[in-house]
Amino acid sequence: MSESSFDVVVIGAGPAGYPCAIRAAQNKLKVACIDEWKNHDGKYAFGGTCLNAGCIPSKALLESSELYHRARTEFAAHGIKASGIEFDLSAMQKRKTQIVKASTQGITGLFKGAGVTALQGHGRLLAGNRVEYTAADGTTSTLVARHVVLASGSAPMELKTVPFDGTTVVDSWGALEFAEVPKRLGVIGAGVIGLELGSVWRRLGAEVVVLEALQEFLFMVDQQVAKEALKHFNKLGLDIRLGAKVTAAKQGAGGVTLVYTDVSGEQQVMVDKVVVAIGRRPFTSGLLGDGTGVELDERGFIKVDHECRTAAANVWAIGDVVRGPMLAHKGKEEGLMVGDLIAGLVAEVNYDAVPSVIYSAPEIAWVGQTEEQLKASGRAYKVGSFPFMASGRARAMEATAGFAKVISAVDDDELLGVHIIGPMAGELIAEAVLAMEYSASTEDLQRTMHAHPTLSEALHEAALAADKRAIDYPNK
Numbered sequence: 001m002s003e004s005s006f007d008v009v010v011i012g013a014g015p016a017g018y019p020c021a022i023r024a025a026q027n028k029l030k031v032a033c034i035d036e037w038k039n040h041d042g043k044y045a046f047g048g049t050c051l052n053a054g055c056i057p058s059k060a061l062l063e064s065s066e067l068y069h070r071a072r073t074e075f076a077a078h079g080i081k082a083s084g085i086e087f088d089l090s091a092m093q094k095r096k097t098q099i100v101k102a103s104t105q106g107i108t109g110l111f112k113g114a115g116v117t118a119l120q121g122h123g124r125l126l127a128g129n130r131v132e133y134t135a136a137d138g139t140t141s142t143l144v145a146r147h148v149v150l151a152s153g154s155a156p157m158e159l160k161t162v163p164f165d166g167t168t169v170v171d172s173w174g175a176l177e178f179a180e181v182p183k184r185l186g187v188i189g190a191g192v193i194g195l196e197l198g199s200v201w202r203r204l205g206a207e208v209v210v211l212e213a214l215q216e217f218l219f220m221v222d223q224q225v226a227k228e229a230l231k232h233f234n235k236l237g238l239d240i241r242l243g244a245k246v247t248a249a250k251q252g253a254g255g256v257t258l259v260y261t262d263v264s265g266e267q268q269v270m271v272d273k274v275v276v277a278i279g280r281r282p283f284t285s286g287l288l289g290d291g292t293g294v295e296l297d298e299r300g301f302i303k304v305d306h307e308c309r310t311a312a313a314n315v316w317a318i319g320d321v322v323r324g325p326m327l328a329h330k331g332k333e334e335g336l337m338v339g340d341l342i343a344g345l346v347a348e349v350n351y352d353a354v355p356s357v358i359y360s361a362p363e364i365a366w367v368g369q370t371e372e373q374l375k376a377s378g379r380a381y382k383v384g385s386f387p388f389m390a391s392g393r394a395r396a397m398e399a400t401a402g403f404a405k406v407i408s409a410v411d412d413d414e415l416l417g418v419h420i421i422g423p424m425a426g427e428l429i430a431e432a433v434l435a436m437e438y439s440a441s442t443e444d445l446q447r448t449m450h451a452h453p454t455l456s457e458a459l460h461e462a463a464l465a466a467d468k469r470a471i472d473y474p475n476k
């Protein structure tokens with residue numbers, strides 16, 4: 001067995017691992033990054049869940065299906081006459097695959113440019129900061145590393161009562177690969193992933209029923225926003241059933257019968273395909289050899305401190321495999337922080353300013369605390385909101401649904417939370433994240449000039465409204 005040595009070995013090249021490897025290399029360290037992801041074509045690809053089966057392919061299909069939907073429902077309002085609008089699902093899927101390919105191949109190029117040794121195959125941490133690397137042909141070698149970064153990501157959670165079969169009952173990756181639009185689609189879980197996938201297939205014509213065990217819709221979202229969002233999902237035609245606990249799936253000639261219980265007792269709904277989107281679990285299988293000293297918590301996450309150090313000296317862990325929101329950008333920031341800390345630089349992640357986005361139509365985005373969290377905390381707060389209905393740009397875009405909402409502290413004007421449902425909310429939230437990162441007050445936002453006419457003026461006006469000084473909408 002051959003042996004080679006590195007300053008840093010990163011296991012996993014998803015959005016947490018690959019930026020970490022590149023940053024460490026930028027810091028003049030000798031770096032290797034190992035990844036075992038294989039796509040359906042059997043070929044290795046860097047980029048992890050995000051690029052291959054998550055963020056990127058889902059957004060490609062969301063965009064295509066949204067364009068189709070808008071062409072059918074909104075063009076007329078612009079005076080555009082379009083008839084016979086059709087879609088070609090195989091062309092949509094092909095476009096998605098090309099986008100994924102370009103993105104994942106891009107990482108190979110980035111590794112090359114940064115001088116990272118890119119290894120495709122399996123990595124396993126051994127005791128004493130050594131990593132066993134098994135290549136595609138089965139040959140193994142040992143990498144000796146001063147530091148090891150674990151970035152092995154997450155995997156879809158299974159529902160025991162509705163096991164995946166890869167064709168009729170699928171996970172989120174399977175739901176991105178349908179070759180035909182299912183006539184009736186059952187989505188189990190009304191979280192971000194379930195709602196995004198449900199929206200794609202609904203816009204393309206499927207009857208979609210979403211079964212959610214919790215009674216509260218989007219519990220992690222500011223409830224004023226969640227209420228508005230539910231209205232729009234219903235308008236799109238998603239049949240969202242809350243408080244619905246799925247107990248069984250029975251496959252028969254006519255499709256799959258999903259059995260669930262709600263306040264009225266046992267119910268059934270018949271569908272053709274089922275997507276189980278009940279959440280993701282940390283993925284560590286085959287990752288840790290004996291005696292590494294790395295510890296897992298009761299839910300299987302690798303235990304780390306606020307700087308992503310594990311219980312083992314010079315072993316770090318980042319991304320979905322550790323605590324915190326399972327988001328690509330959260331993993332990326334952790335990767336950059338660790339790449340810098342290993343090099344002896346100062347770095348940290350501000351976990352109070354992690355943005356979240358749901359790529360629905362209208363989009364939903366937020367950062368900081370919700371009104372419900374603030375009520376529970378007892379801190380006195382003020383709220384300002386501004387409807388996109390009153391935005392000139394939104395009216396020009398024929399996209400007036402939703403609002404921007406700013407929550408700030410009564411005592412010192414600190415910006416505590418920003419919640420947006422409306423056009424391009426995922427882009428607009430960046431301003432709020434930057435403001436919070438720099439501890440801006442609401443007055444700072446008020447005094448910042450915003451170009452006219454832009455959607456960003458909604459955030460400006462919401463900040464003004466927090467002090468009853470909005471100009472373009474009556475103050476309440």
Ligand SMILES: Cc1cc2nc3c(=O)[nH]c(=O)nc-3n(C[C@H](O)[C@H](O)[C@H](O)COP(=O)(O)OP(=O)(O)OC[C@H]3O[C@@H](n4cnc5c(N)ncnc54)[C@H](O)[C@@H]3O)c2cc1C
Nearest residue numbers: 012014015016036048049050054123153319320326327328
């Ligand atoms: C449908 C869907 C849509 C999503 N949309 C968004 C979105 O819009 N925005 C967002 O922020 N997040 C989104 N996410 C979540 C996002 O994909 C994850 O948060 C992100 O991918 C986590 O990054 P990671 O690097 O920690 O792990 P991963 O991306 O899971 O990458 C881990 C990599 O490590 C490899 N690996 C694991 N163990 C080993 C080993 N022992 N040896 C070698 N390689 C190994 C895996 O094969 C994988 O390639 C979405 C997820 C899904 C499923």
